[in-house]
Amino acid sequence: MAINSRACLAEFIGTFALVFFGSLAIAYANGALLQIAFAHGLVIAVMVYSFGHVSGAHLNPAVTIPMIYRKQIDTQNGIAYIFSQLAAGVVAAIAHSLILPSSITSNNLGSNLPGAGISDATVLIVEIILTFFLVLVIFNTAVNKKATAGWHGFAIGMIITIDILAGGPITGASMNPARSFGPAIISYLYGVEGALQSHHLYWIAPVVGGLLASITAKIINEDKI
Numbered sequence: 001m002a003i004n005s006r007a008c009l010a011e012f013i014g015t016f017a018l019v020f021f022g023s024l025a026i027a028y029a030n031g032a033l034l035q036i037a038f039a040h041g042l043v044i045a046v047m048v049y050s051f052g053h054v055s056g057a058h059l060n061p062a063v064t065i066p067m068i069y070r071k072q073i074d075t076q077n078g079i080a081y082i083f084s085q086l087a088a089g090v091v092a093a094i095a096h097s098l099i100l101p102s103s104i105t106s107n108n109l110g111s112n113l114p115g116a117g118i119s120d121a122t123v124l125i126v127e128i129i130l131t132f133f134l135v136l137v138i139f140n141t142a143v144n145k146k147a148t149a150g151w152h153g154f155a156i157g158m159i160i161t162i163d164i165l166a167g168g169p170i171t172g173a174s175m176n177p178a179r180s181f182g183p184a185i186i187s188y189l190y191g192v193e194g195a196l197q198s199h200h201l202y203w204i205a206p207v208v209g210g211l212l213a214s215i216t217a218k219i220i221n222e223d224k225i
Contacts, residue, residue, distance in 0.1 A: 008084040011058060011088070014050070014055075023109055037160075048156055062210040066213065067214075070143075093185070105192060112184075118171065123198055127171050127175065129167075134175050141156065181203075184202075
């Protein structure tokens with residue numbers, strides 16, 4: 001099966017928007033959690049409505065991998081999606097660094113990092129739970145054919161907002177390796193100390209949480225999604 005280049009472009013643009021607007025919101029929020037949460041939730045809702053009909057608007061490897069597992073997308077296109085998402089995260093972080101260089105050292109370009117005193121085990125558990133609910137909402141609203149039509153973007157945006165309000169101070173509430181990867185790797189390349197702190201957890205936990213959610217959705221919906 002050929003790679004769907006239009007869908008990959010949609011994934012790139014949508015993920016770029018998430019990382020760019022989300023990380024800039026962190027830079028200017030001065031710790032205002034509500035502002036950060038709604039910036040991420042709103043941009044995701046808008047991108048889902050804008051690109052859902054083109055690519056499904058995964059915008060997140062922790063969504064694409066469970067979609068591959070559930071055969072909602074073929075492996076070749078799924079891998080292409082993930083590369084598009086990661087590339088978008090990097091380009092968005094570069095754009096952020098050029099627009100607001102002070103953000104490189106002040107907040108690692110809006111990177112997702114553990115809160116003060118938070119252990120790696122806590123990061124792992126919290127990110128698994130946050131991503132579980134995000135991906136469960138996606139499967140039960142955007143994928144399930146019985147779901148109320150037209151509300152999936154709102155529901156997905158709201159669960160992201162809720163996750164950040166609850167988990168932001170603990171882990172940064174990533175739920176998305178592409179959201180974490182771009183700012184972290186560009187901060188690291190600029191020589192920021194600790195830029196990759198616990199970074200592997202922001203890959204492992206979202207993927208595990210997403211896969212658990214896809215299995216749970218299959219059980220709940222009796223494999224009719």
